[in-house]
Amino acid sequence: FxxxxxxxxxxxxRATRSSGAAVKETSYYPALANLLNEVGKTLKPKVRCxxxxxxxxxxxxxxxxxxxxxxRNNVNDLLAGATPARGAIEAKPASADAWxxxxxxxxxxxxxxxxxxxxxxxxxxxxxxxxxxxxxxILETYRLARDEQDFWRKAAHPRAAADRQGExxxxxxxxxxxxQASLATPRDLAWFLASYAREAKFRIETGELxxxxxxxxxxxxALGLRFExxxxxxxxxxxxIQTLFYRIFSAWVLWSKSHTPAxxxxxxxxxxxxxxxxxxxxxxxxxxxxxxxxLETLNLPEVLDWAGAALNRVDRASFxxxxxxxxxxxxxxxxxxxxxxPELRKDLGVWYTPTEVVKYMVARVDxxxxxxxxxxxxxxxxxxxILDPCCGTGAYxxxxxxxxxETLKEKSGDALAGxxxxxxxxxxxxxxxxxxxxxxxxxxxxxxxxxxxxxxxxENKQERARVFLTNALTGxxxxxxxxxxxxxxxxxxxxxxxxxxxxxxxxxxxxxPPYNSFAGIANMDEERVLTEAYRATKEAPxxxxxxxxxxxxxxxxxxxRRIVEGTGRGIVSFISNYxxxxxxxxxxxxxxxxxxxxxVWIDCLNGDKYKTxxxxxDGKPDPSIFSTDFNREGIxxxxxxxxxxxxxxSKGAKAVRFRHLWGK
Numbered sequence: 001f002x003x004x005x006x007x008x009x010x011x012x013x014r015a016t017r018s019s020g021a022a023v024k025e026t027s028y029y030p031a032l033a034n035l036l037n038e039v040g041k042t043l044k045p046k047v048r049c050x051x052x053x054x055x056x057x058x059x060x061x062x063x064x065x066x067x068x069x070x071x072r073n074n075v076n077d078l079l080a081g082a083t084p085a086r087g088a089i090e091a092k093p094a095s096a097d098a099w100x101x102x103x104x105x106x107x108x109x110x111x112x113x114x115x116x117x118x119x120x121x122x123x124x125x126x127x128x129x130x131x132x133x134x135x136x137x138i139l140e141t142y143r144l145a146r147d148e149q150d151f152w153r154k155a156a157h158p159r160a161a162a163d164r165q166g167e168x169x170x171x172x173x174x175x176x177x178x179x180q181a182s183l184a185t186p187r188d189l190a191w192f193l194a195s196y197a198r199e200a201k202f203r204i205e206t207g208e209l210x211x212x213x214x215x216x217x218x219x220x221x222a223l224g225l226r227f228e229x230x231x232x233x234x235x236x237x238x239x240x241i242q243t244l245f246y247r248i249f250s251a252w253v254l255w256s257k258s259h260t261p262a263x264x265x266x267x268x269x270x271x272x273x274x275x276x277x278x279x280x281x282x283x284x285x286x287x288x289x290x291x292x293x294x295l296e297t298l299n300l301p302e303v304l305d306w307a308g309a310a311l312n313r314v315d316r317a318s319f320x321x322x323x324x325x326x327x328x329x330x331x332x333x334x335x336x337x338x339x340x341x342p343e344l345r346k347d348l349g350v351w352y353t354p355t356e357v358v359k360y361m362v363a364r365v366d367x368x369x370x371x372x373x374x375x376x377x378x379x380x381x382x383x384x385x386i387l388d389p390c391c392g393t394g395a396y397x398x399x400x401x402x403x404x405x406e407t408l409k410e411k412s413g414d415a416l417a418g419x420x421x422x423x424x425x426x427x428x429x430x431x432x433x434x435x436x437x438x439x440x441x442x443x444x445x446x447x448x449x450x451x452x453x454x455x456x457x458x459e460n461k462q463e464r465a466r467v468f469l470t471n472a473l474t475g476x477x478x479x480x481x482x483x484x485x486x487x488x489x490x491x492x493x494x495x496x497x498x499x500x501x502x503x504x505x506x507x508x509x510x511x512x513p514p515y516n517s518f519a520g521i522a523n524m525d526e527e528r529v530l531t532e533a534y535r536a537t538k539e540a541p542x543x544x545x546x547x548x549x550x551x552x553x554x555x556x557x558x559x560x561r562r563i564v565e566g567t568g569r570g571i572v573s574f575i576s577n578y579x580x581x582x583x584x585x586x587x588x589x590x591x592x593x594x595x596x597x598x599x600v601w602i603d604c605l606n607g608d609k610y611k612t613x614x615x616x617x618d619g620k621p622d623p624s625i626f627s628t629d630f631n632r633e634g635i636x637x638x639x640x641x642x643x644x645x646x647x648x649x650s651k652g653a654k655a656v657r658f659r660h661l662w663g664k
Contacts, residue, residue, distance in 0.1 A: 006144075006166040009035040010158035013122060017152070024093035028122055032091060033063065039173045045069055047086055047177040059109050061117070063089035065177055086177050087116030087129075094148045098124035102138060111136050118176055123151040127176050132267050132312060139179070140306055142172040168202040171195045183310065184318035187335045194339035196307040197245045201341075203298045204237045215240065215288050218486040222494055223434055224474045224527070238341050242437035243282075244289050244300075245307065245340075249332065250444035251276040252311045257451065261316040270308040278457075279443055279464050284489040285436060333393055333441050353395050353512050354628055357575060357641070362399045364601075364643055365508055365573050366407075372599060372645045373507075373569065380407035380420075384428065385504050387562075388511040389472035390555060391431030394442030396511050397467070398449050400429055405453050422455040422463075430500050431467035442467045470497035473527040473554050476562070478502050506562055510573040513555035515637070530554045533561075533592065540587040547585025552576045556589070560644075564596045569648035575625075578604060578640035593653070599645040600656045608638030616662040623664060 012031035016022045033049045040047035046068040053064045064084025088110045092101050098121045101107060110117045111128055119126040123144045131137035144165065145151035154161040175195055183189050204212070216236055220226055227236040251273035259266050274283045289300065323332070334352055337344070366378035375381045379400055388396045404424050408417040425446070433439040446465040450456055457463040475498050485491045500506075531548045534557065547553070556574065563570040580586040581602065593600055607614060607624035616622045626635050 004162065004166075005035060005038045006169050007158040007162035008038070010155040010161055014152075014155040014158070017155075024095070025091060029062065029091065032089075032120070032122065036063075036065065036089075036173065036177075039170050040065070040177055043174060043177060049089070050084070051089075053084070053088070059106065059113070061088035061110050061114070062091045064114075065089065065118070083114060086180055087118055087127075088114040089118045089120070092121050094122045094151055096121045098126050099138075102126050102128050108136065116180055123148065125172065125176075127179065129179060132309070139309065140172065140175065142169060144169065164206075168199055171198050182315055182318075183313050184315040184322070186319065186323045186332045189310070189314055189319065190332050190335035191339045192310045193245055193249060193307055194336045196303050196310070197241050197336075197340050199306075200244070200300055200303045201237055201241045203300060203303070204241065212237075212240070214486055215285070218490050219436075221483060221485055222469070222490040224471045225434075235344065238344050239435060239437055240285075240289060242337070242340065243285055243440055244304075245336070246333075246437050246440040246444075247282060247286050248273050248304065248307060248311070249336075250440055253444060254447065256316055256320070267312050268308060270304050270311075275459075278459065278462055280489040281469055281487075281493040282436075282440060282443070284487050333438070352626070352628060353392075353575070354625060355395075357625060358395050358399045361510060361573050361575065361641060361643075362396065362403050365510055365571055366403055368571055368599070368643065368645050369508070373571070373647060377407055377411065378403075379508070380404045380411070380424070382420075382423070382428070384508060385430070385506050386428065386508040386510070387430045387432070387500070387506050389432045389509060389558060390511050390513045391433050391438075391442055391467060392435075392512070393438045394431060394445040394465075394467065397429055397431050397442065397465075398445050400510075401425055401446070401449060401453070404429075418454040421453060422450065422457075425450055425455065425457075425465060426463060427466075428504075429466060430504070430506075431465075432470050432472040432497065432500075433467060434469070434471050436469060439467065439469050466500075468497035468500070469493050471527070473530060473558055475526075476501045476558070505567045507567055507570040508573075509559040509562060509570070511555075512575050513552045515550065515552050515577045515635075527554060530557045531589075533557060534586070534589040537588045537591055540591040541584075543587050544584040547579055547583045548589070550577065550579070553580065553586075553589065556580070560592070560596070563644075563646055564650075569646050569650075571646075572644040573642065575605075575639055575641045578606075578608070578638045581640060593644060594656075595652050596650060597644040597646045597653055598650050599643075600653050601643040601645075602656060602658045603641040604658065604660050605639045605641065606660065606662055607635075609636040611638065620663050622662055 009031055012034060013028055016027050016031060022028070029051045033051050036047075036049035040049065048066050048068065048071060049063055050066055051063040053061055065086035065088075066082065067085045070082055070085055090101060090107050090110060092098070098119055101121065102117075102119045107117055107119060107128060115130060117128040119128055125142045125144075126138050127140045128136060129139045131139075144161070145154050175192065178192070181188075183192060216227060219236075227233065248270045251270070252268050254276040255268050255272075259268075273286060362379070369375040369378040369381070369384065375384060378384070379386065380403075386397075386400055388394075388400075391397055401421065401424065405417060405421050408420050412420070431442060433442060443465055446467065447457055450465075457465070470493065475494075478498070482494070485494065531553050534548055534553070535543055537543070552574075556572070556576070559572040559574070563572055580589055581604065605625045606612060606616075606622055607627075612622060614622045614624070624635050625639055
């Protein structure tokens with residue numbers, strides 16, 4: 001499992017048919033039951049198919065889907081009178097019309113008794129359940145073949161059919177078996193939405209790509225990159241679908257704030273998502289992908305309808321009791337990406353940065369603004385401009401605003417704190433992000449934070465957090481005649497980001513830069529030459545090897561250049577791969593920092609698989625700082641927190657303050 005369940009199913013059906021001894025319907029029950037059991041055993045709790053049920057008052061359906069607990073609890077009197085918790089099954093021959101079966105008197109009686117019926121003719125699968133008003137409706141469908149003849153042709157080549165449809169089909173069956181399960185936790189909802197996202201991605205991958213060419217070209221031009229080869233195609237499609245589903249989820253969270261769970265009659269409508277997260281570039285991306293006229297042949301709105309129905313099934317009281325808004329990444333973003341595209345999650349290095357690390361780094365920056373640069377109110381000072389150039393889902397920006405709110409409250413009380421906090425959020429706290437999906441989550445988290453701190457963004461004024469979809473490593477030098485972009489919304493986004501890059505006196509740059517480039521993406525020349533300044537030395541040995549090609553080094557150089565050659569004073573604070581501390585490739589990088597910064601602080605967090613085997617000097621476990629209860633693996637390389645401070649004029653660093661932190 002999972003790619004062989006459909007293959008086995010088709011093989012079994014074909015063998016039964018080829019025997020010449022089969023009857024049209026019941027002879028095929030074992031193949032159907034085996035398929036459902038194969039998929040059902042992967043779920044928690046496991047789901048099992050039982051054929052030929054007893055009549056418990058609604059007729060005798062061909063089968064039923066029972067949870068493991070039901071079977072275990074009825075072990076002495078197996079399923080005596082038990083109602084299948086995940087619905088009944090009605091099967092007819094492959095020659096029958098599944099839609100007519102779904103409307104038959106027999107299925108209506110089953111639905112009245114069981115409230116959910118999986119109807120199939122072995123090639124079409126229809127889930128009959130209840131709509132938002134509680135009326136009988138077809139909730140989801142899946143078609144293996146367009147007609148009976150086509151179906152048996154596919155059954156003759158089960159491996160090819162499984163390669164094309166296996167993953168998508170099994171996702172559908174999982175949703176069928178889980179449809180009546182309670183959706184009360186963020187992780188459960190993340191799985192359901194990820195399953196619909198996988199179906200949407202499947203439709204995009206099997207559909208005609210010319211429909212997406214405009215979006216792809218616009219993103220490439222706006223972000224200064226190229227999606228190359230098969231991995232680039234995969235990355236682009238996956239990113240687009242993620243963005244779509246995070247946008248809907250984010251809109252639902254914000255919608256829930258103004259619609260109490262007590263009013264069951266008011267339903268969330270995904271098509272109104274544009275009312276929330278009022279960012280033009282997001283609205284444009286959403287429109288281009290979600291509107292029927294744009295990609296009509298792929299029928300993505302049908303999948304989004306299913307996702308919207310899942311959101312309306314959520315037990316919101318229980319969900320939000322388990323959903324800490326400040327940790328949307330932990331509770332939703334990571335579980336979604338793990339279920340949706342685990343390989344891409346690993347490629348992107350999407351790891352939850354522990355709250356303790358974020359809080360520590362922000363507090364240190366605030367303290368050194370006061371102590372080293374003489375800024376009395378630290379981050380809360382109206383002249384302090386802050387940038388996270390790789391903000392991801394916004395963790396550092398959220399904590400910066402929390403810190404500002406804390407200082408403002410101590411200084412002026414609640415009355416003025418909200419007003420000043422919003423000014424900070426709109427005028428001097430900036431984030432750059434190159435990936436549309438985490439960009440959506442960052443806007444969600446910042447919007448929720450400002451709302452909770454009494455400084456909500458105004459819908460009438462079209463206020464938005466100052467997080468921009470842009471490549472942080474390019475665009476720092478003004479371009480007289482920039483190339484015009486396909487969509488004016490992307491033009492506006494680029495211009496807003498470039499105003500920050502070229503005109504704003506950034507004093508603080510902090511965050512968690514990515515360690516490696518993403519597979520399938522080619523970067524522009526402006527980005528690749530960033531680290532040239534680290535390739536020459538004065539007294540130190542010349543750099544050796546290729547370490548300066550690592551992506552995180554480019555972020556260091558961007559920050560170094562902006563503070564040293566731009567503002568002339570300020571602070572850089574990054575948590576990163578610690579290879580630059582002693583690697584032979586980084587001699588020029590280390591030499592420069594001693595020359596252009598007055599203070600260098602290093603917290604070496606160790607946790608390296610390759611140098612120390614993740615073991616402390618006295619033999620105890622030394623996990624990565626990124627190892628958490630949600631992500632026990634963490635990352636494999638050692639990490640360090642670096643803080644560089646430059647006063648004006650700078651005299652260079654007289655010392656490096658360095659400390660090791662080992663163990664748990």
